[in-house]
Amino acid sequence: MNTIIETKSLTKTYQSNGAVVHALRDVDLKVERGEFVAVMGPSGSGKSTLLHLLGGLDSPTSGKIYLNGTRVDNQSETQLAVMRRKSVGFVFQFFNLIGNLTVADNIELPGLLIGRPRRELKRNREELLAQLGIADRANFAPARLSGGEQQRVALARALINEPSVLLVDEPTGNLDSKSGAEVVALLCEFHARGQTIVLVTHDAKVASAAERIVFFHDGTVIAGMHMGSKRSQPDIVLQKLVELGG
Amino acid sequence: MLAIWRQAKADLLTRCVQSVLILLTVIGAATLITIGLTTTSSARRPFERVFEAANGAHIWITLRGSEEDIRDAAAKLAALPGVEASTDIRRITIGELFMSGEHETLYLEGISLELPQVARPVMTAGRYFTTGDTNAIILDKNMARERNVSVGDTVEFVTPQGRKPLCVVGLAINVEKGVYSPSGGRSLNFVPESLLPTLMQKLTQDYGQVGLRLYDEDSVRTIWQAAQVAAGNVTYDYKDWRDVRDSTGNLARINTVFLLVFGLFAMLSAGFIIAATIGGTVLAQYRAIGLLKAIGFTGRQITLLFVAENMLLGLLGGVIGLIGGLAASPLALQPIAEALNAPPVPVIDPVVVGLVLCGTVGLTAIFSLWPARQASRVPPVQAIRFGPEMPQVWPSQLAQLAARLKLSAVLVLGLKDTYARPGRAVLTTLSVGLGVLAVVFALGLTVTLDRFIADPSLFGVVYDASFRRNHDYVSDAEARSAMAARPEFRAFYGDVWNTVRLSGTETTFFAGFLEGDLEAFDFDITAGRMFQSPNEAVAGEGLLRMAGKSVGDELSVGTASGPLVLKIVGVTSLTGLDNSSRIFLASMDTLRQLGSDAEPLIYRVNLREDSDAKTFVMAVEKDTDGLLLGEVVDHTPPREILLLRPVVAGLALALSLIALMSVLNSVLMGVRERVRDLATFKAVGLTPGQVMSTVLVGAVALALVAIVVGLPVGVVFTYGAFVGLARWQGFTRAMPFVVNWLGLALVPFGMLLVAALGAALPARWAARIKVVDLLRYE
Ligand SMILES: Nc1ncnc2c1ncn2[C@@H]1O[C@H](COP(=O)(O)OP(=O)(O)OP(=O)(O)O)[C@@H](O)[C@H]1O
Ligand SMILES: [Mg+2]
Numbered sequence A: 001m002n003t004i005i006e007t008k009s010l011t012k013t014y015q016s017n018g019a020v021v022h023a024l025r026d027v028d029l030k031v032e033r034g035e036f037v038a039v040m041g042p043s044g045s046g047k048s049t050l051l052h053l054l055g056g057l058d059s060p061t062s063g064k065i066y067l068n069g070t071r072v073d074n075q076s077e078t079q080l081a082v083m084r085r086k087s088v089g090f091v092f093q094f095f096n097l098i099g100n101l102t103v104a105d106n107i108e109l110p111g112l113l114i115g116r117p118r119r120e121l122k123r124n125r126e127e128l129l130a131q132l133g134i135a136d137r138a139n140f141a142p143a144r145l146s147g148g149e150q151q152r153v154a155l156a157r158a159l160i161n162e163p164s165v166l167l168v169d170e171p172t173g174n175l176d177s178k179s180g181a182e183v184v185a186l187l188c189e190f191h192a193r194g195q196t197i198v199l200v201t202h203d204a205k206v207a208s209a210a211e212r213i214v215f216f217h218d219g220t221v222i223a224g225m226h227m228g229s230k231r232s233q234p235d236i237v238l239q240k241l242v243e244l245g246g
Numbered sequence B: 001m002l003a004i005w006r007q008a009k010a011d012l013l014t015r016c017v018q019s020v021l022i023l024l025t026v027i028g029a030a031t032l033i034t035i036g037l038t039t040t041s042s043a044r045r046p047f048e049r050v051f052e053a054a055n056g057a058h059i060w061i062t063l064r065g066s067e068e069d070i071r072d073a074a075a076k077l078a079a080l081p082g083v084e085a086s087t088d089i090r091r092i093t094i095g096e097l098f099m100s101g102e103h104e105t106l107y108l109e110g111i112s113l114e115l116p117q118v119a120r121p122v123m124t125a126g127r128y129f130t131t132g133d134t135n136a137i138i139l140d141k142n143m144a145r146e147r148n149v150s151v152g153d154t155v156e157f158v159t160p161q162g163r164k165p166l167c168v169v170g171l172a173i174n175v176e177k178g179v180y181s182p183s184g185g186r187s188l189n190f191v192p193e194s195l196l197p198t199l200m201q202k203l204t205q206d207y208g209q210v211g212l213r214l215y216d217e218d219s220v221r222t223i224w225q226a227a228q229v230a231a232g233n234v235t236y237d238y239k240d241w242r243d244v245r246d247s248t249g250n251l252a253r254i255n256t257v258f259l260l261v262f263g264l265f266a267m268l269s270a271g272f273i274i275a276a277t278i279g280g281t282v283l284a285q286y287r288a289i290g291l292l293k294a295i296g297f298t299g300r301q302i303t304l305l306f307v308a309e310n311m312l313l314g315l316l317g318g319v320i321g322l323i324g325g326l327a328a329s330p331l332a333l334q335p336i337a338e339a340l341n342a343p344p345v346p347v348i349d350p351v352v353v354g355l356v357l358c359g360t361v362g363l364t365a366i367f368s369l370w371p372a373r374q375a376s377r378v379p380p381v382q383a384i385r386f387g388p389e390m391p392q393v394w395p396s397q398l399a400q401l402a403a404r405l406k407l408s409a410v411l412v413l414g415l416k417d418t419y420a421r422p423g424r425a426v427l428t429t430l431s432v433g434l435g436v437l438a439v440v441f442a443l444g445l446t447v448t449l450d451r452f453i454a455d456p457s458l459f460g461v462v463y464d465a466s467f468r469r470n471h472d473y474v475s476d477a478e479a480r481s482a483m484a485a486r487p488e489f490r491a492f493y494g495d496v497w498n499t500v501r502l503s504g505t506e507t508t509f510f511a512g513f514l515e516g517d518l519e520a521f522d523f524d525i526t527a528g529r530m531f532q533s534p535n536e537a538v539a540g541e542g543l544l545r546m547a548g549k550s551v552g553d554e555l556s557v558g559t560a561s562g563p564l565v566l567k568i569v570g571v572t573s574l575t576g577l578d579n580s581s582r583i584f585l586a587s588m589d590t591l592r593q594l595g596s597d598a599e600p601l602i603y604r605v606n607l608r609e610d611s612d613a614k615t616f617v618m619a620v621e622k623d624t625d626g627l628l629l630g631e632v633v634d635h636t637p638p639r640e641i642l643l644l645r646p647v648v649a650g651l652a653l654a655l656s657l658i659a660l661m662s663v664l665n666s667v668l669m670g671v672r673e674r675v676r677d678l679a680t681f682k683a684v685g686l687t688p689g690q691v692m693s694t695v696l697v698g699a700v701a702l703a704l705v706a707i708v709v710g711l712p713v714g715v716v717f718t719y720g721a722f723v724g725l726a727r728w729q730g731f732t733r734a735m736p737f738v739v740n741w742l743g744l745a746l747v748p749f750g751m752l753l754v755a756a757l758g759a760a761l762p763a764r765w766a767a768r769i770k771v772v773d774l775l776r777y778e
Helices: A047-054 A077-087 A103-113 A118-132 A147-159 A177-192 A232-245 B002-014 B016-042 B045-054 B067-078 B141-147 B220-234 B241-284 B286-294 B299-339 B350-376 B380-386 B398-405 B409-419 B422-454 B476-484 B541-547 B588-593 B613-623 B639-673 B675-684 B688-728 B741-767 B771-776
Strands: A003-016 A019-032 A036-040 A062-067 A088-091 A165-169 A196-200 A212-217 A220-226 B059-064 B083-086 B092-099 B102-111 B122-126 B136-140 B154-159 B162-173 B188-192 B207-214 B235-240 B465-468 B489-502 B508-516 B525-528 B536-540 B554-559 B562-572 B583-587 B602-607 B629-632
Touching: A003 A047, A003 A196, A019 A047, A019 A196, A019 A220, A036 A047, A036 A177, A047 A062, A047 A165, A047 A196, A047 B771, A077 A088, A077 B675, A077 B688, A088 A147, A103 A118, A103 A147, A103 B409, A103 B675, A118 A147, A118 A177, A147 A165, A147 A177, A165 A177, A177 A196, B016 B241, B016 B299, B016 B350, B016 B639, B045 B122, B045 B241, B045 B299, B059 B067, B059 B220, B067 B083, B067 B207, B067 B220, B102 B141, B102 B629, B136 B141, B136 B154, B141 B162, B207 B220, B220 B235, B235 B241, B241 B286, B241 B299, B241 B350, B241 B422, B241 B639, B286 B299, B286 B380, B299 B350, B409 B422, B409 B688, B422 B639, B422 B688, B422 B741, B465 B613, B476 B489, B476 B602, B476 B613, B489 B588, B508 B588, B536 B541, B541 B562, B541 B583, B562 B583, B583 B588, B602 B613, B613 B629, B639 B675, B639 B688, B639 B741, B675 B688, B675 B771, B688 B741
Parallel strands: A036 A196, A036 A212, A088 A165, A165 A196, B102 B188, B136 B162, B508 B583, B536 B562
Antiparallel strands: A003 A019, A003 A062, A212 A220, B059 B207, B059 B235, B083 B207, B092 B102, B092 B154, B122 B162, B136 B188, B154 B162, B465 B602, B465 B629, B489 B508, B489 B554, B489 B602, B525 B562, B536 B583, B554 B562
8 A cells, every 4th residue: 555644753842931842742643545534633732733743733742744755754845845835735613714815816825836837726626616616606705605615615725726735624614514424424535536534533423434433532542543444433432432532 | 081091090001002102202203303393492582581681782773974974873763762772883893813823703792891891701711901902802702612722812803003902901792793603604803992993904993883772672573663764874774683583584584494393294194003903903802892892981971072082192102202302402503502601501481391292192182083983983782793894895706806917915915904094004005104214304404515615606605715815915916926927726706895876866776896717607687698798797686676676677877987877687696795685796898987996906816726725825815915904715515405305314314214203113013913824824725924924924025105105205305395484584496406316226125125124023923923823712
């Protein structure tokens, strides 16, 4: 198999008000191509920190990160930005769309950054919007869309450059349950087409869409499990682990 | 009300950086305006003091006629109602005085040995005359300093009998004539009246003047009319004390105007910054405003809140600026004060204080009113739930736009951001535009002054040196050959001035009769042409007014040699001996036709390029055994005009700084408002450098618009200002408007640099935004 993401003893400590916070301690994680991994854990366990480090938004205190076999933890901010354009798609809890750009412009922005031809980009964007069911919203301002629609636009923006990995942080945190479910369904759809996804959530239902779940507690992986066909069993384990952590 | 006050205070503190920026601009503007106004209102003070000390005369009436006529008239004038006291008859002569090896043309006034009651010299060193002072002189204090003469030195006055040594017994200031300046006004010096006749030139023998002190200092014109009725045509001319006072004030006046104009510009700029800032605050505090309304603030109170906040800044800035301006104005008052030996203390004029404070507070109020009204219209429910409305989303596509503008997507993002808030963009552009205008003006002024210095004929001075011949000693032929013998000599014309009478009236005035190489001189003819044949004349404006004539008319006059009819072919800008411009110039052949044996008494010489006028004059003086005395024409523009250069350069710098602050302020607000967007840009893959570019490009775009608009407006403004300035300073020919192409070409770069500098700091902050920190919280 080929590994897309690999971390070795990944550690991140924050210095806040004199106190040292160990957000991540010695995390070793591997994500294979086409895998859909959910990261679960209680609040403050370091899930977002992990995602940010994987996407190069922050640099680790120690440890190594490989993306597509290339070491990225020691790269400059600029190099990381360039890497992100092509290889990483981010989706955040608070959609983070650019308010004064239309939906279409928001989606095309990463494509423009790597200099893709306009026509191809436009076709690509239209396909994505159609798949996401918001084809008619292309020329809307983000503020005029509902939360679920905005998150779909964010998803389209993350996917426009067909990134090696899609990093998703609490995509449903700000949505009602129906919209949340729709977004999760869309993630599954893209995964089915081969998209590698790392999803952070503390919602067991959302996590259960993944192939594999990694449990975080206090900055370390405390368990990992592959989701089999029997769906009821992991749900119980999951529930237990969440209770233990929370 | 208390609630509003508290909220305002909290607001100001949270917007610390912006408050400081606004405060600084207001302070700058208030300082400039204070200096300008204070110099204007205090400029008369030193003069008024000296005038009191001298017990100065409010009107000086020049009398012309025989001894008896003059004495008779003087007695009548002293008895006029409204006259408090009068001087004796004072006679004045003009001549050359040698001081420490050099000589200068100056006025000598005969004065009684006893210190007069009215119009006495105000002694600054030495003593006044005493009985027994026969060969004593009291020199003008400013000239003595310029020429390095002190009490006890001996100076020599050139008389028809040779040089007369005089002992300097004292130095004094007077309020009869304007302040002495080496390049302009001649000095007034005093000798005992018994001495004067031996020093006198023929020309000035039948003149005398009387100074009157009036009960009502503003009744000068009435008294002059009464004097004309009482003494008939013995009254020749008069001088108003207020003109002398204002001419002293002139030393600071031009600078004052510029301080005021640029101060107003700075004030406007401050207003633009304020308006932009409040606009930003309203956005940033949209929810809070909604909340305030929800808890019961009325729209009017909200408006008041924002206006009050900024009026507070205006007041604070105004007070600091006022203090700063008052502290700095002695600098501006220095030249006047020094010339009049008075301390340069600015008067704290309540009108100035009121104007400055009302100005700053009023302007801040006006500029905050409009955006504050917008705040008052915030719909509370929507504001609390959704925050501010998003700026208009352009319908055009980012990709298309980038392609059309041939710019990278990154730069287009920056442009969109900048113009997402059009109001703010316009305000910032205006501030930068004012900076451009100021710089263009400073450049224009600098090159134009350089032009003047290089080509003094632009000031109306058409010759390099002049000689005054005393016909008892040097003949016309000797004078001519002495001048022509020198290698520096190029051309000369000679003139003689006669008194002529307007036919059919008793009114007399001066006429200059010229001969020589007139074509070689660039006479300043403001209308028509120069005279070309006998019986043609160019007249001064004053004569035309007096005689009710214009170019093309005929003028009949009586001269000592007989009547003359002249055709007026042009108008000259020369004003003549008495500055009244009641003169005409005509060919000397006109006189000779009447059988006169007129010969020039004054010679004006043009020298070859690169020759030194001083060497030339000294050589000619030596060759004529010191009997033909010359004067080098001082080609440097008046000191007050030269002073303009640093003043205007400083003002341009100040306005550029304000432009920088304006850019800094607006970019800072933009970055603050859009910090989440910028973080998202980074998450999506913009490098720190690209984030910086999006911020910088906006500022640069604003500056570009400001330059495109500001350059032509600046050129037009400069042109207009020069025309106005020239008219005011009495240059009759249009001030040549020199365009400094190199400078103008550099202005865009300079202003882009200013904009980039202003945007640099916020741009760096933007580039350093930590995505992670921002994405953690909503
Ligand atoms: N910039 C920072 N400075 C200081 N401490 C930080 C910073 N970022 C995160 N932390 C701390 O690191 C720990 C891990 O944070 P992280 O956001 O990764 O947790 P999380 O698992 O995503 O939690 P949540 O489920 O609430 O989003 C927390 O204790 C957090 O307070
Ligand atoms: Mg998190």
